[in-house]
Amino acid sequence: MILVTGGAGFIGGNFVLDWLREPNNEGIINLDKLTYAGNLATLASLKDDPRHIFVHGEIGDKELVQRLLSEHKPRAIVNFAAESHVDRSIHGPAEFVQTNIVGTFNLLECAREYWNNLDVDKKAQFRFHHVSTDEVYGSLSAQDPAFTESHPYEPNSPYSASKAASDHLVRAWFHTYGFPVVTTNCSNNYGPYHFPEKLIPLVILNALNSKPLPIYGDGQQVRDWLYVGDHCSAIREVLANGRLGETYNIGGWNEKANLDVVKTICNILNELKPRIDGKSYAEQITFVKDRPGHDRRYAIDASKVERELGWRPAETFDTGIRKTVQWYLDNPEWIEGVVSGSYRDWLSKQYQ
Template structure:
């Protein structure tokens, strides 16, 4: 089997009904020689409507399975003859991790441990050529690196871990477990840490979709503190392409930072959304959407700045983002304007108004 050409590969994607996971599934299914096995428990953020365009494709299959169920995962690995795992399943909302950290420990730490245990058991039983080609690709976040000053510094693959929230602490722990399974047991792993993602099918509690939809509904646009926290933004489809390259070509045991090189303050992000909506969907009273901006109390442990150095994946694997922040944001806003069928049921069924005044920048 050639890993370079991804010939006749069976790839298991955990969390494939989530935001980034669904983008990965939609991308991989385009190659008819790749079978995509999506394992997703379908918690609140998992949405099969995000996969409607591929649900009937012959090289796509979904299992509604909990990654904490090690025996079920091992059965799927054996039944589907999996060649690589792309592990994206995670609880990812910082505000929710502050309110209820236990779920983040269960999914992000225990779930990753169970996935590693099943993968190791499976990998040890493979034939030599299959064993050589197998990969466990763990997808993580730049938040594990903690906080940067506003005016200096950038995250590299060797930046020490310093998580600030229960969410980032749980992801940091999962990263360490993945590395330990490689060092201790020889499991062939690759890791990647990404900056903030945005794009179509983004769950409406996250900053960019929340602001877009609140604006369309003439609701307040909440921004933490003074809005000066800085994030590096990465279009989700660019990220999916990077992840495909890493699982295909990444060096075993290595990690790769994936970023858009598009740093913006949260206030600048919201103001840009307002400007685009002013052009595309003017308010009935001809007022500006920016008038809806409201500053709210900052959240505990709110990191000042994240910034990714993506030079390693660029120089080693040849990946660079195709979208600028402005072009990606235009495409994202167009998608939300044209796909009310997807987001309206989530707004109505999930929230009923209780969380729409909150926001999170995390991917």
């Protein structure tokens, strides 16, 4: 089996579903704290699948992690577990430090102890795959080359600083203890099952509910957009064939300004589900005060993973965003379950 942490979240949940679609893949022990962004409804199709074992808990619980490793003896750990929303990290950084730094430390130490006690063959096969973000690299100007794996770390938010710290821990455990790790730093993910506080799902749902489409500042912040299904395939490839101790940047080769992303979504909705009054959803765009420390541009150079492992994204932004919008139109029950009273309170606080 493999142990997946944070497997009820957006990327982790998609990875679990993607992994178990292959009948020959091992089973998954799925450890998730079920914070506001963890959603078991994402995994509803696995309810009767014996290969999926869900455990409610956190990576900072040493006794629980030790017990899961001892009982299930996984041949790999894929660590998605993290607090990941920049805005929330600005309002409450302590939880980000606790989960992303202290939690990762605990997971590494439990895994290292487990790995040390494996026999020679299983020890050689074991992998710890740490999933991280391009935000650890800081911000780029319009003229700067894209982030490579050797770019210096320059995190600018409590979220990115906490992820940078976790990356450093993972690197240190490899160089100090020989612990078999690989790290991937991904660009902005989008796709099905995305909690609607992030830009793309927020815009889709607000548009459909005749609400403002909030755009920070001038909307010219640039991100590289990676379809979550492509990210899952990259993780599988790196987990299977990545060189130990290495970092691989995973990107979609799709740099887009936030305002352009929102206008694209509006155009697709105009086609697939037109407004009753016949007007464009773009009329709902509203510019709001920029957030503190907002990075201007991220861009991923994903040539290393293509050169070494032959991976390249299958989706363009045009194909991926159309699939994403269609998924939200086709899954109103999942959306209704997510949009709780506490979530609406958060939106009101953040975008007042």
